Amino acid sequence: MSDERTARATLTAVAEPGDDFLNRMIDHCGPGGALEAVRTTRLPQGVSATPQEVRRLDNWRIRLIAAEPDQDMAVCARFRGRLICPGDPEWPTTLDDLGARRPYALWLRGPGDLRYSCLRSVAIVGSRAASPYGLRAAADFAAELAGGGWTVISGGALGIDAAAHRGSLAADGPTVAVLANGVDVPYPASNEGLFAEMARRSLLVSESPPGTHPHRLRFLVRNRVIAALSRGTVIVEAEARSGALNTASWAARLGRVVMAVPGPITSRSSIGCHRLLREEGATLVTRPEEIVEAVGRIGADLAPPPATPVLPRDRLEPVTRSVLEAFPARGATGPAQLAVKAGVDLNTVNAKLGLLAAGGFIERTSSGWRLTKSGRSNSPSATQSADPPELPHTGNDHPQENR
Known part of the structure; x- marks a missing residue:
């Protein structure tokens, strides 16, 4: 191990980490010169210090007696460790x-x-x-x-x-x-x-x-x-x-x-x-x-916006969705009432009722049409992970009435 590395290893043992006074001495006269100042308790020429900092030299000199950098390096080598110093390729x-x-x-x-x-x-x-x-x-x-x-x-x-x-x-x-x-x-x-x-x-x-x-x-x-x-x-x-x-x-x-x-x-x-x-x-x-x-990199690591829940009804085209929204939350209703609430003609309502029934949103009863359990659900957590049932394709926007 070089003299500089040995000096730095020794300084890690005698001084508390990140001491600004010690770093000033290292910058001025190198780790070897700083270690010599500790050993002799004399300030290097050109380095100023407060009385409190000078007293640290006495404390470090006492610790220096017990410092064993060669033994520290041997222990480090036993567990495949290493010491890195400023200027080394691995030093950040x-x-x-x-x-x-x-x-x-x-x-x-x-x-x-x-x-x-x-x-x-x-x-x-x-x-x-x-x-x-x-x-x-x-x-x-x-x-x-x-x-x-x-x-x-x-x-x-x-x-x-x-x-x-x-x-x-x-x-x-x-x-x-x-x-x-x-x-x-x-x-x-x-x-x-x-x-x-x-x-x-x-x-x-x-x-x-x-x-x-x-x-x-x-x-x-x-x-x-x-x-x-x-x-x-x-x-x-x-x-x-x-x-x-x-x-x-x-x-x-x-x-x-x-x-x-x-x-x-x-x-x-x-x-x-x-x-x-x-x-x-x-x-x-x-x-x-x-x-x-x-x-991250400016403009390259932008976070995508949080995904919003997509309900099955969100994927319906607008007219079909308006007919679905016209249904009461409870009970049955008929095509005429739905046409008034949705603001569309009766033939369109009848066409959409068939599509909504095939999609599982509504069901027919003896008293008219009503929402199914999935059709009543407005909770995103209930349906956000499920794709809506496929609606049957028809080439006619106004298929035969489905009463």
Whole structure:
């Protein structure tokens, strides 16, 4: 491993992720020079720092005593992992949008190529205490997006994150988990099986070396990576105080598309989503096609309008439909009454009665004609999936009376 890679691997162990002071030193004198500053606790010439930042050098020097980058790389190699650094072919250049908050390096586990995976990617994040509605939405969205060739990025947490990862895997699509711990540490433990499957088929990503355990602040810090890797972020469910809202904030700051899924107005889990929609200008999405439209190619990935229910009566030609609409909802009626209500002549009514009867809309009784059960139905849900019966073809618009 080169001196620069060794230095970056060491820095991931001694400093908290995305420290702007450390990144300024790396930019000024390279990772080796920054590591030397940590080792000697002396600022590189030309780098300014606040007293608080200078004190960080002391803290990092103490951590440096326990840093073992060669051992970290050996552990990583055992599970076929790798370290990627800025400038590597696999390094996503979108991370550079973070400026002084970008990662020093990334530890990866899994066969996927991170840079390629992020070319068409969407982050789906949300509440850990998700509702069945939220879990279903996250999994369905992820599966549809993955089926369309989009990578789903999330944080590997319980709730919405895990549902998004599982939805993508179910569609045999790529998914990336950005973790707040080492890629060999299954946290939360209940997601251990999910992480094992992702390590086999997709990607686990971390800013921290193998063996690192998470703490609360790292969950918030890693959200910036989720936002930077993806072309847009979808918030499925979020309470008023939620880490998912922090991801949305980072996405907006980086110029990424922020999307939110509406929920029941009585649900605490949707308060954050509704606030994003009302106050932050987030894009409302209810279908995977709308997500693709928001983050895809302008003019090429437009979402088709939602399909409206088509009732069998909608497919009737206008005169036939007017005769059908003239029928009372209950009871029987005769051709003369129908002619008056429909505004057509009696011969036309008699012709249409035969067609409507053959189509199953009406039936003849001893007291006249009446609607059948299907003819009375006005509910789209009752008939939207069924094609109407074929009406018999006739070459004569006025066939013989059918009394």
